[in-house]
Amino acid sequence: MAAAESDREVPSALCTEFLNFSVKDTASKWLQVTDLYKEVYHHLARYVPKIYCLGPNLNPQSEDLLAQMLLQAPLEWYLCGEDPSTGLAKLEQNNQPSQLCGHVFKVGEPTYSCRECAADPTCVLCMQCFLGSVHKEHRYRMTTSGGGGFCDCGDTEAWKKGPYCQKHEPNISDSCHEDPLAHLSTDMIARCYNVFSIVLKYAVDMLTWDKEDELPPGLVPPDRSDTYYCMLFNDEVHTYEQVIYTLQKAVNCTQKEAVSFATTVDRDGRKSVRFGDFAFCELAKSVIVRNTSRQSKPLRVQVMHSSVVAHQCFALKALHWLGHVIGYSDALRRILCQVGLERGPEGENSSLVDTLMLCDSKMWKGARNVYHQLFMSSLLMDLKYKKMFAIQFAKNYRRLQTDFMEDDHERVVSVTSLSVQLFTVPTMARMLITEENLMTTIIRTFVDHLRHRDLQGRFQFERYTAQQAFKFRRVQSLIGDLKYVLISRPTEWSDQLREKFLEGLDTFLELLKCMQGMDPVVRQVGQHIEMEPEWEAAFTLQMKLTHIISMIQEWCATDERVLIEAYKKCLTALTHCHSGFADGEQPITLSMCGHSVDTIRYCVSQEKVSIHLPVSRLLAGLHVLLSKMEVAYRFPEQLPLSELSPPMLIEHPLRCLVLCAQVHAGMWRRNGFSLVNQVVHSVLWLQIYYYHNVKCRVEMFDKDLNMLQAGASMMDPNHFLMIVLSRFELYHIFSSADCRKRYNRETANKDVVQQNNTLTEEMLHLVMMVVGERFEAGIGQVEGCDEIKREILHQLCIRPMAHSELVKALPENENKETGMERVIDCVASFKKPGVTGRGLYELRPECAKQFNLYFHHYSRADQSKAEEAQRKLKRQNGEDTALPPPVLPPFCPLFASLVNILQCDVLLGMLGAVLQWAVEPSAGHWSESMLQRVLHLIGMALLEERQQLENSSEDNDVYFNFTLKMSRPGEAPSNTASVLALLENLQNAPHLEVHKDMIRWLLKTEAGIKTLRERSASTSTVTASGSRGQEETACDKDKAERKRKAEMARLRREKVMAQMSEMQRHFINENKELFQQSLEELDASTSTSLEHSPTSSDAALACVGPRRSRPREKRQVVTCILCQEEQEIRADGKAMVLAAFVQRSTVMSKNRKRPPHDPKRYDPLFMHPDLSFGTHTGSCGHIMHSHCWQRYFEAVQAKEQRRQQRLRVHTSYDVGNGEFLCPLCECLSNTVIPLLPRTKGSSSCEQPGLGQWLKTSGQQIKAMHSAHRKLQPVSTVEETVEEECPAPEVFTVNYIPTNPYSSTIKEMLTTFGTATYKVGLKVHPNEQDPRVPIMCWGSCAYTIQSIERLLVDEKKPLFGSLPCRQDDCLSSLARFGSACWTAACQPTVQGHFIRLVAALIPDPQVEASPCILDVDMLHLLVSVVLSYGSVHSQDSSGLSVDAVQLHLFHLITVAHMVQILLTSGPEEVTMEQESGEAERGEEEGACRLYNTLRTHVGSSLPEVGSGWHLWRCVKTGILPYLRGAALFFHHLNGVPAPPELHALCPGQWEVLCGYLSLPSNLLQLFHSQQELLEPLLHGWCTHPGVQQTLQGGGVLVSFPRESNSLIDLPDDYSVLINQASSFTCPKSGGDKSRAPTLCLVCGSMLCSQSYCCQTELEGEDVGACTAHTFACGAGVGIFLRVRESQVLFLAGKTKGCFYAPPYLDDYGETDQGLRRGNPLHLCHERYRKIQKLWRQHSITEEIGHAQEANQTLVGIDWQHL
């Protein structure tokens, strides 16, 4: 065997074994033996170490193959008793597939839940089942799975409706309850039983084996070789980087290997990193341990004997095999379950399943995953055994959880995570509660893990460390389990369930008792503080328990007996908590308004107070339930109501509310201003924030309020109010004899006055809430949905809101539902979104009258926003602005006495006092909010009375008589004014203008009630109509008044408007200079439109050629945005520049597979028609002096340097790379383009024809050739001395023309040229490089092409629709292009010209001219026209540039026609071929040209008979080129375009041809000059490249090139999720990708943001997306992050931003992060918007803006995505 270890091929010795091995014989032998167990173990002991783990590089394929042959095959044979291929097939035939789908979710796979039918949110469907279910028509929720868990299709308990999809619908003929084993022979069952017990035992033995160097008895190999593995295990302490670094050191591997090791360790939980003898492995181990033990506990490493590793490998394989085999038959599955759960010899908890579970935390990740999977496909798929397994799980629960607390693996790989599969099945949960006392077990386990207590036994979370936090998070998973158990409420109760539930409740109350009063705070008076406030843990605990507490109440609400018992238990617990109540607290007596009450002296501001009162709150909840379920009325004798002490009940909740009021009043901030106090204050502020927050308030604030209501309903209202006043520390103010005059003599500290004002406001608000909050069923007589309706209504009173905003503002239940959908339509109407923004809900106008300004869930900020909005609304409707309280529903009987608070003496005393203060205000001693609240309270009282009157049939029913009380003079101190009198008094107070409407409303209502009383006292019918009549007249009067006011307001508004416009005019006149630029722009645009208007009806406009139109010369004056000075554009003037951004582009690429060019050697002279890489130039259109810009740029640079030194902040732009933001609009720019004057047209004398010109130019080219040769150094001149070519006389080769440009313009010519070169080729700047001018021409052509495409795509006319900035940019580019030769070496440019021309006119001295199929003709046209300047400067013959441009243009046009015909492809037969007379000539011409081409090219060009088809090809194919040429010459020569081209009207073709000086029958170009062009044609067609390309040897681009679009996206987002979930990382062998990301340009799916797919790009590690952008988008990328539902823009390595995805839910909102889970559908408009950004080359700009707006985007390492 020694040889085998180094040999990685299948060892020859084993080969022989394999050949000699017979599966059948082995199996037959096994069938004979008595001790099968021993025999199989012997077999495994012999073969497993020979197959597995034979060396350092494991070879899984051959291992698996051998294992199948030597190990699994005999087992299968034995199992079937025959050849497994037939045996297993037989089994499969009798298989009854489970009705459960059981599909196990992969990470990232979409899961669906029905919000209407799912029993709880953990019930999910796989995509397949979902699509076949009824729920796809319901309101469903979509999420992506975190891995693990399975499809619940077929589980009748998981769904209230539609539990089966079409596929899993049970067959009625199936006998469901039949035992699956019935189909199997007893022999078969026995064999199966034998095999399964041996194999499972083997696997369990090996996986739980913890010795490194020994094997279990029976498995010791016959020949033992001593090789070892050094095995590395994962943990959650060390980072990837640490592991990789350590491994490189310890085992001498490369970075790549280390990454691969680390990846496997992370995935599988362990990986061997070294193989060899013991010492060798031990060495590696010690290095790893040493290296990782410094900061934390070391990485776990074991040196293991290779045979142990081998058996463990096969053990995993064996579990897989079991899972595979039971897939054939439900009977086998059942046998396996039986084997697994069979109790072992050790008794309780000794089955194999138990053993596995109990060792879970000791196993490595890979092993756990495998056995969990097996559990899911066996135990959890068989309903009988699922139950038995659940029982075992519950029995072991405590131990499993305790192990998990110590385990450092995530929960998903812990067996405890299976709880969701077991506990969420309602019958199972109930069974476990009754039989295994699960509820109590969970709570006990939970309490046990929270050990820190104070002296009173309450939880104490001092110094909450990171490790404690970690453990605390783990403990919380127990709360999750408890939630599963309680999530579905029982419909029927057995006595046993009652007993166990109440036992659980007892335990739960023990837990709550530990929380009651925990984490108390004391207002610090001195500087000293004993402990740092630690509130987070306590609050987290409260928050996590919120749903549990609610659910326990819901359980109680389903059974009267349980409710009564629970109420008693809770009361006992509360009494226990308060056993010390009143101890050591001084009793005092309060008296006011003739009432008195005994209480204790207690000041929140001086003693300990806690915000945590869960026991009180649970009791409050149960108390409300007593009323809701009417238990209080039906079984009063069973309730301990008489034992209740209302003052005790309200005491602590009241303290808590007072604490909030004091914090609001700033009382907890003021003392000493020490840091500690500030900390205490801010900590308190946070707690109070959460106390009221939507996530907590249901079981905190709301319940405290309920408790006050419960307590107050059982007390004398006067007593209640006095205690409230006392706790608010306001008693002394309101009780003093002359309280109404209190401030006249009091000269208190201003802060104290302010504080007391706020406290009074808060106290009044509390009274309102106690009396007014009746929308909870049980308190008021309302329906369940009224509460949620009211919540929504009040949110929408603030402003219209999106669905998600509303959801956030509403409390969610444990199912994550708010119940909003059921009621939203009653209160709101939906407004759809546009291209941006989101859909909004608006309040229905008729609902506004239910608005309550003092809604208890409003924060102060909400309240003032709502007030403002509602007042505004009323004003708009022409109503008064009073916001009276709404009419309230009546109380339930248990709470009915609460209304008496409104008419009690103490309250009236308080109201009177505040009103009195308002009548005689003394600065700062009262507040308007105080008065407003008092008015609101009076309003509530009046409405209460009116309602009672209206609803009563008999007069004596009405016990409520506020009107009487309010008109009585005050009792204490002496006869003072009545409340009514005070109100009447205030009505005319000038300082209360704002409240006037409200006071008027109150007085009117009061009068109305009086009449109501009077009338009902006498006869009824007559009076009613009378009062109505009165009201009507009052109403009319009101209307008239309002109308008059509205008219006055209108007049006032008009006057103001007139004044405004006068002021504006004045301002413009005063600041003429400021408005100069805009005026001039206005001027310019009008003048251009004049130019465009068809003035020249006599001569058609032409933009090229000797007959081109000469626009009148106009001085062009611009203003510098930096210094505001005007400047004329002149060749010899100061240079003016446009901010510009040059970028590489592949937007128009027709070949994304072309590899990027080698920047050093690439020759860009000819652009291939596939346009695979181009250079785009854009501009924001802002103009500066070149020197102003330079100064600005230098300043930016300097600032940036300083900034980088100081703090490592990034900016959105890279100054080092020449980037800057336009100083005016902050648009990202990286260079500037100089503005140049229009070239002057030369006078048109007689010009040569084509033949003459060809001859002259031929001579000129020859002359230049010889001149250039002379310039070259002698050594490189070739020997072949050609005859000197005499230059034509008028052509001076050596003539150096004077440069017409000023020095600053020359400088800018170089600047822009170099920038284009640098960016376009990705090279270092080098102004001498001969390719500089080429890149500029290329960029001009490319930009024109992209704009031409954009106009087509946007369906806009060719001229007149571009924004100014693009027009300016194109003009500057074209004019710059024609001038850039002056900044370069003249012979170089001439050389370019010669080579460009040679592509069309053969030139023996130019080698390697491309074939015409490899040339983009617009690029050629632009380059050749722009380079001609360098040749023309030496021509003094009078040949005009215009003539040459026209000849070149015609020539290239012909070449393009040839190109189109060569690539036209076969005609489409089905096309209708109706040719009008008009185009007969064109068709004929096309045919003739095509046939000529066929004579040259031969058979590779198919025969086409139809001239109609050919002409169509030419016409459509050449149109983009002609349009591009028109744009080009228009901007180069400045000829206005004919008006027809400013619109999308028919007849464009003729106008376009005319503008371009072309015949509209283009073929005439060829046929009229046939004898001259024929030889050229021959040359083009016989180029070897043409033949090669036509025969399929190259990229054949056909014309017209379609615009590129972003890829098509599916309408339903889940299709994408599904696609992404099956996507695996291309680098790490079949692993799921964590962040699958879709390239929207080419459709590639990438494995983003992950180590595995990082590659090196230009010396840096970059993620898959960044790498992809360089190949696919020349550095710019648009991606969809599928799991996040987020669009990602990337540019270069450092720039990126996230962008809203084009997917919206039904509420018109995106779901970035997929948190909401609403179904998402493609919004085509938004997708088109993204596409437009891309086509416009605006992605980089968009990123720049996003980064400027949000600095955090700058810090992200975009290159790692």
Ligand SMILES: [Zn+2]
């Ligand atoms: Zn399914």
Ligand SMILES: [Zn+2]
């Ligand atoms: Zn299904």
Ligand SMILES: [Zn+2]
């Ligand atoms: Zn449904």
Ligand SMILES: [Zn+2]
């Ligand atoms: Zn300037």
Ligand SMILES: [Zn+2]
């Ligand atoms: Zn700008």
Ligand SMILES: [Zn+2]
């Ligand atoms: Zn792509």
Ligand SMILES: [Zn+2]
């Ligand atoms: Zn990857």
